[in-house]
Amino acid sequence: MKKKLRVAIIGCGRILPMHAVPATVLEQSELVAVCDIRAERAKAAAEKYGCKAYTDYKDLLKKEKLDAVHVCIPHYLHPIVSEYALSCGVNVLSEKPMAIDYESAEKCVRTAERFGLNYGVILQCRYNKSAQLVKRALLGGRLGKIISARSTLTWTRPDSYYAESDWKGTWDKEGGGVVIDQAIHSMDLVNWFIGDTPVKVDVSIANRGHEIVKVEDSAEGLITYRNGVRYGFYCMNNYGCDEPIEIRLLCEKGKAVLTYDDACISYDDGTNETVVEQGSDIVYEGGKDYWGFQHIKQISQFYNAVLGLEPLEISGREALKIQKLICAVYESGKSGRPVYLNEEKK
Numbered sequence: 448m449k450k451k452l453r454v455a456i457i458g459c460g461r462i463l464p465m466h467a468v469p470a471t472v473l474e475q476s477e478l479v480a481v482c483d484i485r486a487e488r489a490k491a492a493a494e495k496y497g498c499k500a501y502t503d504y505k506d507l508l509k510k511e512k513l514d515a516v517h518v519c520i521p522h523y524l525h526p527i528v529s530e531y532a533l534s535c536g537v538n539v540l541s542e543k544p545m546a547i548d549y550e551s552a553e554k555c556v557r558t559a560e561r562f563g564l565n566y567g568v569i570l571q572c573r574y575n576k577s578a579q580l581v582k583r584a585l586l587g588g589r590l591g592k593i594i595s596a597r598s599t600l601t602w603t604r605p606d607s608y609y610a611e612s613d614w615k616g617t618w619d620k621e622g623g624g625v626v627i628d629q630a631i632h633s634m635d636l637v638n639w640f641i642g643d644t645p646v647k648v649d650v651s652i653a654n655r656g657h658e659i660v661k662v663e664d665s666a667e668g669l670i671t672y673r674n675g676v677r678y679g680f681y682c683m684n685n686y687g688c689d690e691p692i693e694i695r696l697l698c699e700k701g702k703a704v705l706t707y708d709d710a711c712i713s714y715d716d717g718t719n720e721t722v723v724e725q726g727s728d729i730v731y732e733g734g735k736d737y738w739g740f741q742h743i744k745q746i747s748q749f750y751n752a753v754l755g756l757e758p759l760e761i762s763g764r765e766a767l768k769i770q771k772l773i774c775a776v777y778e779s780g781k782s783g784r785p786v787y788l789n790e791e792k793k
């Protein structure tokens with residue numbers, strides 16, 4: 448490959464290895480700089496990955512001729528920094544969620560489209576082998592249409608998880624708790640599998656076990672789609688460990704069950720298809736090694752799009768679908784009433 452993309456990462460926190468390792472090892476890219484307002488974090492990351500350190504993202508964007516930036520900072524800053532980078536003519540790969548509201552996420556999408564830039568949003572679980580198997584079975588028609596779906600997430604986030612952070616567990620900086628931070632991935636997968644428009648979102652949220660924060664640590668609800676599919680979900684982070692996330696799809700011609708990164712499809716004709724995830728092909732030192740370690744696949748796809756080799760798969764416009772759903776979940780959960788989307792109030 449001739450041209451290597453000049454990329455930088457803004458934010459050197461916990462998620463850094465999931466971005467820095469791919470940016471370093473993929474043949475499409477060269478990691479030229481990292482940036483963090485905490486100088487010691489930027490310096491340590493720069494030493495580890497052999498690149499320059501910045502403490503001001505505007506300075507980084509001014510001084511380095513970048514092709515792309517990865518945005519890995521607190522949620523409320525995602526649209527501010529993404530919008531700024533796009534307006535500098537730089538392609539953006541933002542960590543999830545795009546924003547904590549819908550409007551600023553949509554603004555970033557419009558800016559990217561106006562400038563003809565790639566604006567990707569990390570929803571890496573779509574690249575799990577389990578998710579790919581089920582999506583293929585749905586697209587190919589072997590499973591028939593989905594009739595109903597459910598997902599459960601019971602994970603642990605001890606008080607220390609929130610105590611160690613100046614933004615996690617806050618409404619104004621994180622935008623919520625277990626839904627926007629952890630369940631967003633399983634909810635995105637189900638929304639992607641169903642592939643239709645949610646019209647009614649009826650949700651309860653509560654904080655049942657984390658006095659240290661005000662945001663929800665538990666949520667359950669029912670989402671109804673235009674095509675009549677009903678999706679029920681439950682999530683909480685008061686459990687004693689991160690149990691496997693489970694997604695179940697009842698379809699016209701069989702059932703699909705995703706448990707963590709494995710999937711089993713049982714067709715009504717008596718046949719089965721299964722996939723067992725063998726783990727990541729690369730080691731993300733200090734990064735995640737379970738549910739959702741497919742950052743490298745999504746990052747590689749994003750780089751290919753920036754190089755003009757293929758269209759961007761998870762664009763900002765695509766990610767707006769889960770953004771809209773998450774915002775409706777909070778609107779319903781906070782108001783205690785169902786939210787009707789797309790003017791289909793019944």
Ligand SMILES: NC(=O)c1ccc[n+]([C@@H]2O[C@H](COP(=O)([O-])OP(=O)(O)OC[C@H]3O[C@@H](n4cnc5c(N)ncnc54)[C@H](O)[C@@H]3O)[C@@H](O)[C@H]2O)c1
Nearest residue numbers: 458459460461462482483484485519520521542543544739
């Ligand atoms: N896709 C996934 O599975 C996954 C998993 C974990 C985290 N994340 C996401 O990654 C993002 C970061 O999460 P984290 O756990 O690494 O958080 P973190 O708090 O560990 O790190 C955030 C870093 O951003 C830095 N920062 C804050 N403001 C900045 C600014 N203006 N400029 C530069 N740096 C700034 C902070 O100093 C900190 O080092 C979040 O969006 C989170 O949801 C995604």
